Structures are given as C-alpha cells and as structure tokens.
Amino acid sequence: MGHPGEVERSLWLRCRGVADSIPLPEPFGIRALTDSLARRRGRPIELIPLSGPAHSPCGVLVSTDRADYIGYAVDTTTLHQQHIVLHEIGHLLCRHTGVGPGLGEEVREALTPRLSGELVRRVLGRSAYTQRQEREAELVASLALHRVLLRRRSSLVGHLAEGVLRSVPGLGGAREHGAARARHGVQHG
Numbered sequence: 001m002g003h004p005g006e007v008e009r010s011l012w013l014r015c016r017g018v019a020d021s022i023p024l025p026e027p028f029g030i031r032a033l034t035d036s037l038a039r040r041r042g043r044p045i046e047l048i049p050l051s052g053p054a055h056s057p058c059g060v061l062v063s064t065d066r067a068d069y070i071g072y073a074v075d076t077t078t079l080h081q082q083h084i085v086l087h088e089i090g091h092l093l094c095r096h097t098g099v100g101p102g103l104g105e106e107v108r109e110a111l112t113p114r115l116s117g118e119l120v121r122r123v124l125g126r127s128a129y130t131q132r133q134e135r136e137a138e139l140v141a142s143l144a145l146h147r148v149l150l151r152r153r154s155s156l157v158g159h160l161a162e163g164v165l166r167s168v169p170g171l172g173g174a175r176e177h178g179a180a181r182a183r184h185g186v187q188h189g
Contacts, residue, residue: 011132015143019139019140019144020143022089022144023037024151033086045067045070046067047070048070068092071088072088086140087140087141090136090138090140094133
C-alpha cells in the first residue's frame with residue numbers, strides 16, 4: 001500500500017473515471033439513466049421501490065444471472081432517491097462484490113415478487129460491502145450527481161441570460177422586440 005495521500009488520490013481518480021463514464025440523460029431522470037446504462041451494458045437493470053422502517057437500508061443492489069436489481073427508498077426526496085440509485089450504480093460499475101451478512105426481511109419481501117425467495121436469500125448473502133467499497137460507491141454517486149446539478153444550473157443560467165438578452169433592444173432580441181412592438185402597434189421613437 002502506498003502513502004495515505006497516494007491512496008486517496010488513487011481512490012479519487014478511479015471514482016472520477018467511473019462517474020464520468022455514467023451516461024447521464026438529458027433531462028435527467030432515474031428511469032432514463034438506468035435504461036441508458038442497461039442498453040450500454042447489454043443487461044437489464046430493474047428499479048424496485050422500497051419502503052420500510054427508518055433503520056432499513058436506503059438502497060440495495062442485487063445481481064442475478066438475468067438482471068441487476070436496484071432497490072431504493074421511496075420515503076425520501078427525489079434528490080436523495082437519485083443519490084441512492086447512483087450509489088448502487090457505483091457498486092455495479094466498480095464491480096464490487098459483497099461480503100458479510102444478508103439484508104433484512106423487509107428488503108427480502110420487497111424483492112420476492114420479482115425474484116424467487118431462494119434466489120433472493122442466496123444473493124442477499126453477498127450484499128454487505130467493505131468500507132472502501134462503500135466510500136467508492138458514495139464518491140461515484142456524489143460526483144455523478146454533481147454533474148447533473150451543474151448541468152441543471154448551467155441550463156437555468158443560460159435560459160435566464162437568454163431571456164434577459166431578448167428583452168434588451170439591440171442585443172440579440174432587437175428584431176423580435178421590434179416585431180412584437182410592430183404587432184402591437186407601438187411606434188418607434
């Protein structure tokens with residue numbers, strides 16, 4: 001293992017590369033994201049809404065021979081749901097494999113309608129990740145969501161600036177401004 005600073009830099013660079021590889025659709029939405037990613041990977045990704053007690057997990061990734069299933073909490077904000085799904089996508093794209101005990105009964109019950117109970121019990125046994133894997137998935141999610149939020153902000157600023165320019169005679173919108181004045185019978189001058 002290298003110097004702690006080198007380890008952190010390596011982690012950052014790896015996560016940045018993974019986050020930058022995520023195809024973020026415009027406009028951004030979780031369903032569009034998972035559909036795009038599934039097409040790119042040639043493998044289905046199914047979203048499963050989860051609701052449960054406050055101590056239950058916010059998200060879960062279950063990979064089977066047939067598909068990848070991402071469970072996400074529905075009792076939270078849209079932004080948090082997006083972060084949860086991106087976190088699980090981080091585990092998926094980093095090719096993390098879980099270790100340790102399986103998840104709780106509430107998650108098993110939510111997944112059972114889509115997967116056989118036996119398969120869920122077997123797959124959930126691999127669903128706890130190491131601390132480094134959790135840090136990677138969290139960083140991937142944060143970096144990807146940051147891209148989404150920057151794009152939204154840039155788009156909003158662009159729309160506002162465009163509106164301001166249209167309203168100022170002589171700056172890009174003068175022709176439209178003059179045409180609108182003519183339509184309404186307003187005389188120049």
